Amino acid sequence: MDLATRRVVNTTVGKKAVMAVTGVILVLFLIAHMTGNLKIFLSTESFDHYAHWLRTIGEPLLPYSWFLWIQRIVLLAAVIGHIWSATSLALKAKAARPVKYAHRRPVKGSYAARTMRWGGVIIVLFVVYHILDLTTGHLNPVGDSSRPAGNLIADFAPGRWYVTLFYVVAVLTLAFHLRHGVFSALRTLGQQTQTGERRAKAVALVVAVVIAVGFLAVPLSITTGLIK
Amino acid sequence: MNLTLRIWRQHGPEEKGRMVKYRVEDVSPDMSFLEMLDMLNEELTLAGDEPVAFDHDCREGICGMCSLMINGSAHGPERATTTCQLHMRHFNDGDTIDIEPWRARAFPVVKDLVVDRSSFDRIIQAGGYISAPTGSAPDAHATPVPKADADAAFEAATCIGCGACVAACPNGSGMLFTAAKVTHLGLLPQGQPERDERVLNMIHAHDDAGFGGCTNTGECHEVCPKGIPLASIGRLNRDFLKASRSISR
Numbered sequence: 057m058d059l060a061t062r063r064v065v066n067t068t069v070g071k072k073a074v075m076a077v078t079g080v081i082l083v084l085f086l087i088a089h090m091t092g093n094l095k096i097f098l099s100t101e102s103f104d105h106y107a108h109w110l111r112t113i114g115e116p117l118l119p120y121s122w123f124l125w126i127q128r129i130v131l132l133a134a135v136i137g138h139i140w141s142a143t144s145l146a147l148k149a150k151a152a153r154p155v156k157y158a159h160r161r162p163v164k165g166s167y168a169a170r171t172m173r174w175g176g177v178i179i180v181l182f183v184v185y186h187i188l189d190l191t192t193g194h195l196n197p198v199g200d201s202s203r204p205a206g207n208l209i210a211d212f213a214p215g216r217w218y219v220t221l222f223y224v225v226a227v228l229t230l231a232f233h234l235r236h237g238v239f240s241a242l243r244t245l246g247q248q249t250q251t252g253e254r255r256a257k258a259v260a261l262v263v264a265v266v267i268a269v270g271f272l273a274v275p276l277s278i279t280t281g282l283i284k
Numbered sequence: 285m286n287l288t289l290r291i292w293r294q295h296g297p298e299e300k301g302r303m304v305k306y307r308v309e310d311v312s313p314d315m316s317f318l319e320m321l322d323m324l325n326e327e328l329t330l331a332g333d334e335p336v337a338f339d340h341d342c343r344e345g346i347c348g349m350c351s352l353m354i355n356g357s358a359h360g361p362e363r364a365t366t367t368c369q370l371h372m373r374h375f376n377d378g379d380t381i382d383i384e385p386w387r388a389r390a391f392p393v394v395k396d397l398v399v400d401r402s403s404f405d406r407i408i409q410a411g412g413y414i415s416a417p418t419g420s421a422p423d424a425h426a427t428p429v430p431k432a433d434a435d436a437a438f439e440a441a442t443c444i445g446c447g448a449c450v451a452a453c454p455n456g457s458g459m460l461f462t463a464a465k466v467t468h469l470g471l472l473p474q475g476q477p478e479r480d481e482r483v484l485n486m487i488h489a490h491d492d493a494g495f496g497g498c499t500n501t502g503e504c505h506e507v508c509p510k511g512i513p514l515a516s517i518g519r520l521n522r523d524f525l526k527a528s529r530s531i532s533r
C-alpha cells in the first residue's frame with residue numbers, strides 16, 4: 057500500500073470502510089452458501105451433486121477444486137480484514153474513555169448494536185467448529201467427504217440435539233450481527249438520508265431474517281426427522 | 285423540594301477525584317438545573333467551602349458551554365434540551381441526582397465538572413471554515429442554494445459543539461460533531477472549493493485528538509440538544525471516501 061492509502065485506511069472512517077467492504081463480501085458468501093444448503097430439500101443426491109459441482113466450477117480453465125480454494129483465500133482475507141478493523145476500533149474506543157462513568161444510563165441502541173463485538177467472537181468460534189465438522193470432517197460422526205449429505209444427516213441426528221442447539225445459537229447470533237452490521241455497512245459506505253436510513257434498516261432486517269431462516273431450516277428439519 | 289446530589293469533585297487535572305454527597309433544600313421546580321447548582325454554590329461559599337466548578341455561559345441553550353452528565357444522561361433526562369434549559373420540575377422531591385463531567389480522553393477534566401473541549405476547536409481549525417473574501421455582504425440572491433440543501437445545512441449548523449455526543453457515545457467518538465460541520469459546509473456552494481480537504485483534515489484531527497470511531501449505535505443523536513440527524517455521519521463517510529479516492533489519483 058502506498059502512503060496515501062495507508063493514511064486513509066488508518067483513520068477511524070477508513071477502518072470502518074474496511075469492515076464494511078469485507079462484511080459485504082462475507083454476506084454475499086453467506087447468501088450463496090445458504091442457497092446451496094437448501095438443495096438438501098430436493099434430495100440427498102441433488103445435495104451431493106451440488107457439493108461435487110462446487111469443485112468443478114471454472115473447469116477446464118481452472119483445475120479441479122481451484123475455484124473453491126480461490127474462494128477460501130478471498131474469504132480468509134475478508135475475515136482477517138474484518139477482525140483487524142474491529143479489533144483496532146475496539147481498542148481505540150476503549151482508550152477514548154479512560155475514566156468510566158459512575159452512573160451510566162444503559163445504552164439505548166439496539167441489542168444487536170451492543171453485541172457486535174462479543175457476537176463476532178462467538179461467530180468466529182462457531183466457524184472454526186463448523187469447518188472442522190462439515191468441511192474437514194474431523195468432528196463429524198461420519199466424516200466421509202464423498203457423501204456430504206450423509207455427514208449432514210448424521211451430524212444433526214435427533215440424538216445429537218446439542219449440536220443442533222449450538223448451530224441454532226450461532227445462527228441467531230449471526231442474525232443479530234447482520235441486523236446491525238448490514239445497516240452499519242450501508243451507512244459507512246455513504247447512506248446519508250433519513251428516508252434511506254429507514255430503508256437501510258429494513259434491508260438489514262430482511263437479510264438477517266432470511267439468513268437465519270435459511271440456515272436454520274436444514275439442521276432443524278434433520279433433527280425433527282423431516283429429512284432422513 | 286429537597287434533593288441529594290452526588291457530584292464529581294476534582295481539584296485539578298492531575299488530582300484524583302471522587303463523588304461527594306450534598307443536600308439541597310427548598311429547590312423550586314421553576315429553577316433551572318444550573319440555578320439549583322448556583323444555590324448549592326452559594327451555600328458552600330457561605331460555609332467557607334469551595335464551590336462546585338461547572339461550565340455555563342448563555343443559559344439560553346445556544347452557546348454550547350454547559351455540559352453535565354446527569355443521572356447517566358448527557359444534559360439530563362429531557363430530549364433535545366441543554367442542561368441550562370433543563371428545569372427542576374422534571375425531578376421529584378427526595379431524588380438523588382448524580383452529576384458527572386463528560387468522560388473522554390479528548391475532554392480531560394480541568395476541575396470538578398469542567399472539561400477542556402479544545403479538541404473540538406482543533407477539529408474546527410483543521411477544516412471547519414470556508415475561505416472567502418469578506419467585505420460588504422453579497423446580495424442574498426447572488427448564489428442560489430436549493431431549498432432542500434439550505435434546510436439540511438441549517439439543521440446541521442444548529443450544532444452548538446457542546447460535546448454531549450462524545451459524552452454519550454459508547455466509543456467516545458466525536459463523529460456526530462464532525463459530521464455536523466462537514467454537512468453544514470459541504471452542502472453549501474461556498475463550501476465546495478475546500479470540500480475534500482476539509483473532510484480529510486477534520487477526520488485526521490478527530491482521530492489525533494483521541495476520539496473513538498463510530499459504530500452507528502445512535503446514542504449521540506438521542507442526547508443531542510439540537511437533534512443532529514444520525515444520517516449526517518453517512519454524509520461524512522461518503523465525503524471522506526470520495527475525497528480519499530480523489531487525492532490518491
Ligand code: FES
Pocket residue numbers: 339340341342343344345346347348349350366367368369
Ligand atoms: S449555557 Fe449556553 S447552551 Fe447552556
